[in-house]
Amino acid sequence: xxxxxxxxxxxxxxxxxxxxxxxxxxxxxxxxxxxxxxxxxxxxxxxxxxxxxxxxxxxxxxxxxxxxxxxxxxxxxxxxxxxxxxxxxxxxxxxxxxxxxxxxxxxxxxxxxxxxxxxxxxxxxxxxxxxxxxxxxxxxxxxxxxxxxxxxxxxxxxxxxxxxxxxxxxxxxxxxxxxxxxxxxxxxxxxxxxxxxx
Numbered sequence: 001x002x003x004x005x006x007x008x009x010x011x012x013x014x015x016x017x018x019x020x021x022x023x024x025x026x027x028x029x030x031x032x033x034x035x036x037x038x039x040x041x042x043x044x045x046x047x048x049x050x051x052x053x054x055x056x057x058x059x060x061x062x063x064x065x066x067x068x069x070x071x072x073x074x075x076x077x078x079x080x081x082x083x084x085x086x087x088x089x090x091x092x093x094x095x096x097x098x099x100x101x102x103x104x105x106x107x108x109x110x111x112x113x114x115x116x117x118x119x120x121x122x123x124x125x126x127x128x129x130x131x132x133x134x135x136x137x138x139x140x141x142x143x144x145x146x147x148x149x150x151x152x153x154x155x156x157x158x159x160x161x162x163x164x165x166x167x168x169x170x171x172x173x174x175x176x177x178x179x180x181x182x183x184x185x186x187x188x189x190x191x192x193x194x195x196x197x198x
Contacts, residue, residue: 076136081143088144089151097159098167111152119146 024032050058061067095101096108114122123142126133133141170180 073136073139077139077143080136080140081147084140084144085148085151089148090155092148092152093155093159097156098164108156112149114146115149117146119143122146 092107092111096104096111101107117125119142122145126138126142167180170183171177175183
């Protein structure tokens with residue numbers, strides 16, 4: 001249940017959320033505990049095998065040039081993919097929520113469509129279509145296509161909840177559009193499920 005109030009100046013709306021605090025039933029707790037234990041089984045197996053094989057074997061397998069190369073490739077993939085995903089996700093959210101883009105709802109559906117296909121399936125599909133795809137560039141391309149919806153969805157949700165009138169007032173008072181956009185990004189940098197205020 002949400003209530004909208006005004007602060008002391010009566011100018012800025014404040015959103016408060018009231019939640020009912022109920023204890024979960026015994027069945028829910030037992031089911032959650034069972035699922036948690038099942039999820040931890042693979043990790044427990046890996047730890048037990050690591051202890052059984054001994055430190056020397058683990059050291060020989062982990063501390064080798066190939067592992068360092070894979071770690072570096074992963075870091076490079078993150079460094080290149082994350083900014084592109086952020087730019088693409090926020091831009092699409094802005095276009096579908098704050099502009100008169102023709103077919104905005106269709107664009108919104110298309111932006112979330114990659115979530116229906118796991119990233120590794122997309123990788124196999126692209127490699128089948130374009131066998132010459134390989135290397136860091138191909139990895140960045142596929143990762144951007146697979147993961148930008150995870151930025152698009154919360155950005156679109158934040159824009160949907162924000163009152164467009166605030167942006168109109170800021171613009172009419174002489175604030176440049178880029179400054180309005182930057183202020184929105186700063187206020188909305190704490191995107192998280194269940195956030196009460198922006």
